[in-house]
Amino acid sequence: WEALLAASHYKLDNITAILDYNKLQITGWTKDVMATEPLEQKFSAFGGSVRNVDGHDIEALTEVLSNVPFEREKPSVIIANTIKGKGISFIENDHVWHHHVPSDEQYQQAQEELETLLADL
Numbered sequence: 001w002e003a004l005l006a007a008s009h010y011k012l013d014n015i016t017a018i019l020d021y022n023k024l025q026i027t028g029w030t031k032d033v034m035a036t037e038p039l040e041q042k043f044s045a046f047g048g049s050v051r052n053v054d055g056h057d058i059e060a061l062t063e064v065l066s067n068v069p070f071e072r073e074k075p076s077v078i079i080a081n082t083i084k085g086k087g088i089s090f091i092e093n094d095h096v097w098h099h100h101v102p103s104d105e106q107y108q109q110a111q112e113e114l115e116t117l118l119a120d121l
Helices: 002-009 039-045 058-065 104-119
Strands: 016-021 049-054 076-081
Touching: 039 049, 039 076, 049 058, 058 076
Parallel strands: 016 076, 049 076
Antiparallel strands: none
16 A cells, blocks of 8 residues: 555556455455455555456456556556466365465366366467
């Protein structure tokens, strides 16, 4: 917050912050542990020019990044909405994996699932 406030104060439109927003914290959903919403309005209130994007969509990310700065004399903030562990069936949207180490079998399964996803691209 302080960095965004300073960037806004000094009209630094050459700064871009990207928030990987998967809505999870180490012990659960942000709405239950420590609510962060409404993020867009909070970043705007601190002087940022904010855009939301699907953080898993490379084309959408490329497009939004090609448009920075979003406004003259304002830092740009990108809220990249993501799913924690996307593509791995037993990890997706599970806060435990914020700090959990997979077993050898889980690692192998995760690799296989990701390889399948890549083959489908």
